[in-house]
Amino acid sequence: MAGETVYADLTVSTEPLSPRAQHSSPWLCTSSQHPRWQKISLWISWIGNVILLAALIVLALQLEQKKGKSRMNVTTLTNMVECNASSDSFKSHLRSRLCNQTSVNSTCQVCPPHWHLHKDKCYLFQSKNTLKSWNDSQDDCSARNAQLLVIQDMEDLDFLTKNIPNMHENYWIGFSWSLPMKKWKWVTGSQVNHAVFQEKKPQEDKYCGAIKNKKILSETCDTIFRWICQKDPTLI
Structure with missing residues (x-):
């Protein structure tokens, strides 16, 4: 009927839900998880x-x-x-400039300024104003990466006579008397070529060798002379 109001009783259970129901119910999940x-x-x-x-x-x-x-x-x-x-x-x-060589496989032997090239060695003749003992002369040559002159044959001797500034002066060379062996030897340890020089026993304490007028002289090692150095050339 129109205008009638219907009343119904809603019964709410006050008993707590079981644990299973609590976990199964979506309404009980915390929204913050x-x-x-x-x-x-x-x-x-x-x-x-x-x-x-x-x-x-x-x-x-x-x-x-x-x-x-x-x-x-x-x-x-x-x-x-x-x-x-x-x-x-x-x-x-x-x-090309120093040796006038153009071949690729050729070698050019070059000596430092004021040194003279002969065969496969460079030679330096000390000036008149400088005189030294035999040992000091050897030290000077060593400082130049060289040694006192060693004469191997007559060709070396002929070259020296043509290039030494004054053959009438004495020049120390790498020649000395070995006391243990009692014989002359070169600073290189090589033997004397008897075809060039005749060995003579030194007089008194003259145990160092010098050259003058193509002759080897034995002199006292403390005497001051000019000297001649020799060393290998630079290969280019």
Whole structure:
């Protein structure tokens, strides 16, 4: 009937729900659990991305470093080849200017300024203004990476007579009397060529050798003379 009001009794149970019912009921789940796990998942994902990015950066740097070393090796090798080519060209130019040689396989023997080339040795004749004892003369030659003169044959002797400034002066050479062996020897340890010089026993304490007028003289080692040095030439 219109306008009638219907009343119904709603009975609510006051007994507590069983544990099973509590867990099965969606209304009893706390709403704060879902955002917390979402945050943890986001943090884990973010950390993983950071680690991956760092690994990629390290890998890229290693690759770039290897490329840099490879470029350096290629550049170094190129520079070495260019340097060798320049060196060969420079040596060829020196051979042409100093020795008048143009062959690639030829060698040019060069002596320092004021030294004289003869066969395969360079010779230096000391000036008139400088006089030294035999030992000091040897020390001077050693300081020049050389030694006192050693005469091997008549050809060496002829060269000396033509180039010594004054053959009438005494010049120390690398010739000395060996007391233990009681014989003359060169500073190189080589034996005397008897075809050039006749060995004579020195008088008194004259145990050092000098040259004058193509003759070997035995003199006191403390006497001061000029001297002659010799050394190997530089090969170009």
